[in-house]
Amino acid sequence: MGTRWRAGFHVSVADVAKSVIKSINNGDTLATVGLGASNFHEGTIKLATVLLGKKLGGIYITTSRPSSHFIKELEDAKANLNDLYFVDLVSMTVGGSTDDARSLYIESPTMLESILLNITLLERRLKSKRRFVMFDSINGLSIYSEPKVLKEFINVLANSMRIKSIYSMLMTVKEQTGEDLSAALELLSDAVIGD
Amino acid sequence: MLSNLQTFGFFDESLVTAVKLNIFDLTVINDRLGVERLDGTYTAKDMEALLGAFEDIVDELGVTRLVVDSITAVCYQLPDKGSIRNFIFRLSQFLSTFGCTTMLISETVVDSNVQTYSIFGVEEAVADGVVLMGNIVRQGDLLRSLQVVKMRGTKHSRARHLIELTPVGLAVVPLLKWGQDGGQAFT
Numbered sequence: 001m002g003t004r005w006r007a008g009f010h011v012s013v014a015d016v017a018k019s020v021i022k023s024i025n026n027g028d029t030l031a032t033v034g035l036g037a038s039n040f041h042e043g044t045i046k047l048a049t050v051l052l053g054k055k056l057g058g059i060y061i062t063t064s065r066p067s068s069h070f071i072k073e074l075e076d077a078k079a080n081l082n083d084l085y086f087v088d089l090v091s092m093t094v095g096g097s098t099d100d101a102r103s104l105y106i107e108s109p110t111m112l113e114s115i116l117l118n119i120t121l122l123e124r125r126l127k128s129k130r131r132f133v134m135f136d137s138i139n140g141l142s143i144y145s146e147p148k149v150l151k152e153f154i155n156v157l158a159n160s161m162r163i164k165s166i167y168s169m170l171m172t173v174k175e176q177t178g179e180d181l182s183a184a185l186e187l188l189s190d191a192v193i194g195d
Numbered sequence: 196m197l198s199n200l201q202t203f204g205f206f207d208e209s210l211v212t213a214v215k216l217n218i219f220d221l222t223v224i225n226d227r228l229g230v231e232r233l234d235g236t237y238t239a240k241d242m243e244a245l246l247g248a249f250e251d252i253v254d255e256l257g258v259t260r261l262v263v264d265s266i267t268a269v270c271y272q273l274p275d276k277g278s279i280r281n282f283i284f285r286l287s288q289f290l291s292t293f294g295c296t297t298m299l300i301s302e303t304v305v306d307s308n309v310q311t312y313s314i315f316g317v318e319e320a321v322a323d324g325v326v327l328m329g330n331i332v333r334q335g336d337l338l339r340s341l342q343v344v345k346m347r348g349t350k351h352s353r354a355r356h357l358i359e360l361t362p363v364g365l366a367v368v369p370l371l372k373w374g375q376d377g378g379q380a381f382t
Contacts (some may be wrong), residue, residue, distance in 0.1 A: 117359055
């Protein structure tokens, strides 16, 4: 526990995935996973595909794109979606499709508590013993919430996940993550992985 | 009311057909008791008749949970605060002897961003517990909130919580402390 894998140079998505698996096997419960903006989306899809391939079940929280897009891309990547569910903060805001049985939709990204609530609801549907929550991304929420609200939310989210013993990854975009937010995430996390 | 309930995934209609959930219309009760007044005010005799009707319902059906929605509508028919206090006190007295827990739904008002517990200010003093429900404004969005203000004889959270109606029922989660920018907005 408490391992740091932060590298001073660009880290490949494959290396990030390996570090995440190592962190899970080490018994960590909370990791901050940083990726560069240029490969962020590709990286999150690949990371989720790797974890699902390792027979983990998961909850994917999306703040940047509708869950329907992620589902399509994960299907294209031949990921096993049998035990993957979504908390979608985008589709209802932009009037997208909200009829996927795997997804719970939140009306507005300002309703941060609803994220915790929906994770609890979806957690009951997970069949796998080893489970993960992928929060994509912390930076996506900063568009709608003030820094002090966001920090409080991260604190509550991190500790809720720790209590539930679900391996949680707080995804961050390297170029959008300031020192203050980085420090707050590092303080809470068992592992800091990636860029 | 029943057709509204049917829109919720957690509502079990078999409770109604099995007579485990009974719904009574106060205006019908008033008509049957002959207590409907043109001036809209109950006399002491009307009040006794209404209390007797509540008692009969609870006794005959073996009711263990009673919801009066809303107690404000009843209170509007009572002539003064003393009568309201007396009515609620007597209601709670006989209901407790039947082992029946009662939820009185009370309308509230927001004055200078402060939400009161009831319109008449009497119900909360007589009740064993007060659960305050309202809305909170955050960045223009309305969030439903719930706060247990008092609950006699038990330790309870006094923090404000966010609630959501989900397909599996009411879900409750603590409200973020910094996430309230507009105060208590509407009731």
